[in-house]
Amino acid sequence: MNKKLIALAIAGATMATTAHAAELYNNGDSTFSVGGHLSLSVAGSDEGDVGVTSNSPRINMEATHNLGAGYTMDVKGEWATNLLNGGEQAFTTRLGYMGITHDVYGRAVAGTQWAPYYDVAGVADMPIAFANDFIYENHGNLGTGRAEAMLSYRNSFDFGDAGAFNLGLALQGRNDDTSKGGEFNDAGDYVETTSGAKYGNRAQIALGYDIMDFGLGYAYNTGDFTEAGSSTSKTAESHVLSAKYGSYGNGLYVAGVYAKNENMQEYTNYSRGGFPTVADGTIEDANSYEFLVAYALSNSLNLSVNYEGVEDAAASKTVYSQSAIQAEYNFTPKFVGFAGYQIDLGNDYDSEKDNKWNIGARYYL
Structure with missing residues (x-):
């Protein structure tokens, strides 16, 4: 594993914000940088009111240290920022990990991090305004996006x-991710409820092959869980395939993702898309798709079209399907404007x- 691939691995693990980070300290063996971005937009819909919203703003800090003998250690903390309201929820953790990388032996990371599964499944999760939704169904516990308390290993x-x-x-x-709550019923009695689930050991493997501008990937993810109030254990399982061509933001970029999921997705938690409540619990057998075609012009205007759909295979019904037309323009390397319309x-x-x-x-920091 050469040093160029090591650098790409570290950059990929930080999800692009490092490219805009400001390096505050560098003595040759140690570095310290601060990065992230702040995003605000005006959003609306046919059925909803127009309002100001934010698009995943975050602040992060990263440090690296050369340990010698080919080893480099890095630590990172990243926090989502609430630009619209203050109070206790002004900052919430997105990432927090420690990693160690070797030129030959690869990279190991412990903590809350982007999972190897996402290396495969996230190739179409690129546009700012509207992107992949099904990846983020309980992604912290099931390791499909930013996985919590994960130990990972990568090599190229x-x-x-x-x-x-x-x-x-x-x-x-x-x-144990269960929590207790409650509400008053029609008779005025307070009824205690328990939500969430207890998760067993979970594991995943991701494989990929890149040649020239093409990339192929496959990931397998599995683990057992027990829903709150139930004594029956379920197995969450996902097979995901992806293919891509090019580099997003540089000419033509095409990407496609297909996932066959069992008990990985929830009917009621489409938080990024605001989809209607269908039923409680997970989808026993789901087929999920995401396709993206983007073209960046020489003047930094990046145009894209994407499609996403989720099907309940057991019921032969579409849970949701949507397509978006989007544009992004780099006014400067740090300041990007964006617009999107999702159908x-x-x-x-x-x-x-x-x-x-x-x-x-x-605005990238």
Whole structure:
């Protein structure tokens, strides 16, 4: 694993914000940088009111240290920032990990981090306004996006003109994510409720192959969990395939993702898209798709079209389907304007369609 691939691995793990980070300290063996971005937009929909919203703003700090003998240690903390309201929820943790990387032996990371699964599944999760939703169904516990309390290992094997093979492995230990709450019923009695689930050991493997501008990936993710109030254990399992061409923001970029998920997705938690409540619990057998085509012009205008759909395979019904037309423009390397219009293509549970739009700006620190 050469130093160029090591650098790419570290940059990939920080999800692009490092490219805009300000390096505050560098003595040759140690570095310290601060980065992130702040985003605000005006958004609305056919069925909702127009309002000011934010698009995943965050602040992060990262440090690296050369340990010698080919080893480099890095630590990172990243916090989501609430730009619209103050109080106790002004900052919430997005990432927090410690990693160690070797030129030959690869990279190990412990903490809350982007999972190896996301290396494969996230290739179409690129536009600012509207992007992939199904990845983020309980992604912290099931390790499909930013995985909590994860131990991971990655390595890349460079074969020169023949391409590079990428390997990722990860584990998450047992975790009780249940919480108690309650509400008053019609009779005025307070009824205590328990939500969440207890998770057993979870594991995943991610494989990828890159040659020239093409990339292929496959990931497998599995683990057992028990829903609150139940004594029956379920197995969450996902097989995901992806393919991509090019580099997002540089000419033509095409990406596609297909996931076959069992008990990985929830009917009621489409938090980024605001989809209608269908039923409680997880989808026993779901097919999920995401496609993206983008083209960045020489003047920094990046145009894209994406499609996403989720099907309940057991019921032969569409949970949701949507497509978005989007544009992003780099006024400067640090200041980006964006606009998107998402078309609701309908589902088999709710006849109401709700098209959405979003116009805003992002400033990279």
